Amino acid sequence: MRFTSGWMTLLFCFCCQQLLAQKLTIRSPNNKIVVGLHSIDNGGWILKSSYHVNGKLTEVIPEVKLGLKRSDQDFSSGLRFLKNSKTLPISENYSSPHGKSSSRSNSANEVTIAFENQAKAKINLIVRAYNDGFTFRYEFPGKGGSYIVEDELTSYTIPKDTKRWMEKWNPANEGLYAAMSDDKVQKQEWCYPALFQTRDTTCWYLLHEADLNRTYCGTKLSNTADQDKYKLTFPNPADGRGQGSSKPTITLPWKSPWRVIIMGSLQDIVASTLVDDVSAPSTVKNTDWIKPxxxxxxxxxxxxxxxxxxxxxxxxxxxxxxxxxxxxxxxxxxxxxxxxxxxxxxxxxxxxxxxxxxxxxxxxxxxxxxxxxxxxxxxxxxxxxxxxxxxxxxxxxxxxxxxxxxxxxxxxxxxxxxxxxxxxxxxxxxxxxxxxxxxxxxxxxxxxxxxxxxxxxxxxxxxxxxxxxxxxxxxxxxxxxxxxxxxxxxxxxxxxxxxxxxxxxxxxxxxxxxxxxxxxxxxxxxxxxxPDFVKSFLKTVPPAWDETRLLDGYPGKDVTIARRKGKTWYVAGINAEGREKRKMLKLPFLEKGIKYKVNLIADGQHDKKFSVRSLEVDNSASVEVKLLRRGGFVATLTPTN
CATH class of the missing domain: 3.20.20.70 (Aldolase class I)
Structure with a gap:
């Protein structure tokens, strides 16, 4: 293909505009997740995110629109970039007395970006890139003064061909998730969290928020105005029998809750503790009395x-x-x-x-x-x-x-x-x-x-x-x-x-x-x-875990998860479909060089019967498990020595 000199000039100008539009890039510690800050028309700003794995680049969210409207001023357009901080490594270890894992690591790269609006009022954007996602929050650094936040303009642009699992908004958060994509995408208000699978199928992400405190309200997602854009939306005025204001009042200095995007493989999603990681540390010094x-x-x-x-x-x-x-x-x-x-x-x-x-x-x-x-x-x-x-x-x-x-x-x-x-x-x-x-x-x-x-x-x-x-x-x-x-x-x-x-x-x-x-x-x-073997299992199953791993699964079809307590692994799987399945349970998560005794309780001859068997394995073994239609199994794997 031949380019004329005019086309070359246009291409050069376009590339320059793109370079100018992208102000900075934040990368996760493992370089898999990249978040870019871009300027758009009228002094607006967006974030773009991508996922890099095995030499492959996936655009995850093409546009996260940014901005707030305060009762006194607008911080959604006409924003002038002032400066950005040096990358700050976040490195923190903490423990949890219950949950999917007992030892946690809060590790990220953080950048703070300073803007001012046309009235010279300041707003900061704080962005963190984690190995399992990215987060961002707003900050008003000024001192003194109380204001109503009239609206939050944060919105996520999601291409139509992105598959999604979402729950229609209800105040008790007790709905069912609907799977949607393309022409089946509905326009609604939606609960957190919302799950998305990118078009190349290898990258998934979950939208949520964290570190919500007294200085703000909870939000939800809404694509009622634009089917492809999920905007953060304040509570409905009628919620709680109309008691309380649906718009939050803030006092400066102030930081918003974190907007959380958990990202990666399905295993990354299931194992993630990112919602806890970005939240404020424990205010309880002695936790000995907290017993799951x-x-x-x-x-x-x-x-x-x-x-x-x-x-x-x-x-x-x-x-x-x-x-x-x-x-x-x-x-x-x-x-x-x-x-x-x-x-x-x-x-x-x-x-x-x-x-x-x-x-x-x-x-x-x-x-x-x-x-x-x-x-x-x-x-x-x-x-x-x-x-x-x-x-x-x-x-x-x-x-x-x-x-x-x-x-x-x-x-x-x-x-x-x-x-x-x-x-x-x-x-x-x-x-x-x-x-x-x-x-x-x-x-x-x-x-x-x-x-x-x-x-x-x-x-x-x-x-x-x-x-x-x-x-x-x-x-x-x-x-x-x-x-x-x-x-x-x-x-x-x-x-x-x-x-x-x-x-x-x-x-x-x-x-x-x-x-x-x-x-x-x-x-x-x-x-x-x-049966006694089932009662024995229920007498010993832990309520809290040291480690969690997704072994297999797809939303709405089946799932197998392994959770470790001490040196013992507990594995469970279920089948949602109306047909029998046989699963090969692979065990590479077991410690090398150690033999484990497996006690497997699975579906029996019909849905009200169990089968039970014991065997010895190591981390190279595979165990075949039969699941009835809408069936399931559990297994415990304990070191023999």
């Missing part, structure tokens, strides 16, 4: 179970039999009868060597739910009084429900609860709530969140019976990536609506789904009637 564990829970099998003292004591007996450290008194404990009240129940539970947990309505005008006890968590004075009583009675944790909003006043409420609970060494878990934003690093006594369509939905209608198998294989790649998830798994009997998952599938959920307090939801006879 399994919990017996009566609500799934008997919605009004806590009203009945005899049901409560039966679940306490179950916890003692199964070596589970906790049992939960759910709603209606203040109306308990049939042999005892809440004080009697606490004494009985403690006499069994089990520790009690207890439920509360979050109270206040933000929820329509009138279930009592209500308002006891609503303000500092009430919380102090209630925690004082609970401590004397032997309770060690509280479940607080029905928040129904992510407005700034509700974020403050969440964090006030956590700070007061820490003073009484009281573990906390939230229900009817937002999805994790990294708070379990800052407040490690926050053990788990709901924010998921879990097994409770077998009580809400027939739909979950048929959607659960596929849904269960999407959650390890989406919701459970960003933090603990109280799905309330491992149910073998039926509640109000039946399962079509196999017993092997249900057993696997106790490993696949990570939660610092893992609520085992079946009725006592559901566990007591299991």
């Amino acid at each position: 564990g399994l919990v017996s829970w009566n609500y799934w099998s008997s919605n009004h179970g806590t009203k009945d003292y005899k049901i409560v004591t039966d679940f306490a007996d179950l916890a003692a039999e199964m070596n589970w450290p906790y049992t939960l008194l759910d709603w209606e404990w203040d109306a308990m009868s049939n042999g005892g009240n809440v004080e009697d129940a606490a004494k009985y539970i403690l006499s069994k060597g089990v520790k009690p947990l207890i439920w509360y309505n979050s109270g206040g005008d933000h929820t329509w739910v009138s279930s009592t006890p209500k308002d006891r968590m609503l303000n500092h004075e009430n919380r102090v009084a209630e925690f004082t009583k609970l401590k004397k009675m032997g309770f060690v944790g509280v479940k607080i429900d029905f928040f129904e909003s992510e407005k700034q006043d509700m974020i403050k409420y969440y964090l006030d609860i956590l700070e007061d609970a820490a003073k009484f060494e009281m573990m906390v878990y939230f229900h009817g709530c937002l999805v994790p934003r990294g708070w379990s690093r800052t407040y490690p006594h926050l053990m788990t969140y709901e924010g998921v369509r879990g097994a409770e939905w077998y009580n809400n209608g027939p739909e979950f019976t048929f959607s659960a198998p596929e849904h269960n294989t999407i959650l390890p790649f989406t919701r459970n990536v960003v933090g603990a998830m109280d799905y309330t798994p491992v149910t073998f009997t039926n509640s109000q609506f039946p399962h079509i998952t196999s017993y092997g599938h249900e057993l696997a959920l106790g490993i696949l789904f990570e939660s610092g307090l893992q609520h085992m939801a079946d009725r006592p006879e559901g566990y007591r009637e299991l």
Whole structure:
């Protein structure tokens, strides 16, 4: 092809414009992830991201638009680049008492970019490139003055042919994920986190936010204005029964939450702790009292179970039999009868060597739910009084429900609860709530969140019976990536609506789904009637992990995950599809030169039967496993020496 001199001049000018448009580049420590800052028309700025692996370059997000609108000034256009800092290496190691891994590394390269708007007001953009993604946040460096943030202009441009798994926005974050691409992409408001697969299929990314605190509100994603652009959007004014402002008020100096893009292979996504890594360090100095564990829970099998003292004591007996450290008194404990009240129940539970947990309505005008006890968590004075009583009675944790909003006043409420609970060494878990934003690093006594369509939905209608198998294989790649998830798994009997998952599938959920307090939801006879080898497994399965690895899987089809506790590996896999599968379980993650004993519990002849076998392997071995339609398996791998 021949170029005329005119074409050569145009090409030269275009290349110069491109060079001028790109101001700087930030690379991850391993150079796989590259983030570029570019100028666009009217003094606007965007980020572009790419992924480099095995000599291949993938454009991941072609445009992340930047900007904020404050009540006094606009910081979305007309921004003049002032300077950028030198690259600052971020290097920090920390530990977590529960979660997908116990030892964490917060390692990144950080650059701060300074801008000013047309009125000479300053705004900074802080960008970090990690080996498993990148993050950015806004900063107003000025001092003094309070302002309303009218809008955040951050948006992600996603090409139509990018496959995505997204959950339609709902305040409880309890929807189903829909897979979409091309002409099936819907225009909606969407929950975090959202999963995307790039067109070359090797690179994936997950959109989320972290380190949300009292200075801002939670956001969500919306492509209602432009199908290809997912804009960060403030809470709906009607959320929380219209209580509180949907627009946050900030006081300078101020930093926004981190905007988080976890990026890489599916294994990188599943193993990532990036949401915690960028969040504020722990405010709790002594964490010895924070004890993850399994919990017996009566609500799934008997919605009004806590009203009945005899049901409560039966679940306490179950916890003692199964070596589970906790049992939960759910709603209606203040109306308990049939042999005892809440004080009697606490004494009985403690006499069994089990520790009690207890439920509360979050109270206040933000929820329509009138279930009592209500308002006891609503303000500092009430919380102090209630925690004082609970401590004397032997309770060690509280479940607080029905928040129904992510407005700034509700974020403050969440964090006030956590700070007061820490003073009484009281573990906390939230229900009817937002999805994790990294708070379990800052407040490690926050053990788990709901924010998921879990097994409770077998009580809400027939739909979950048929959607659960596929849904269960999407959650390890989406919701459970960003933090603990109280799905309330491992149910073998039926509640109000039946399962079509196999017993092997249900057993696997106790490993696949990570939660610092893992609520085992079946009725006592559901566990007591299991074969002894299954009961033995459930008596020893850990609630927290030292390491997590994805071995195989694809959202909506199947998933196999390995988690290590000490020197023992626990592996679990499930099949969502309506056909039998055979999997070759490869074991290169095992320590070289060591023999391991494998105890494998898999699907049996039909979906209510198990098969069991033991064998010896090393890291070069492969183990064939049969999964029934909608089936599953678990395995423990223990060093023989």
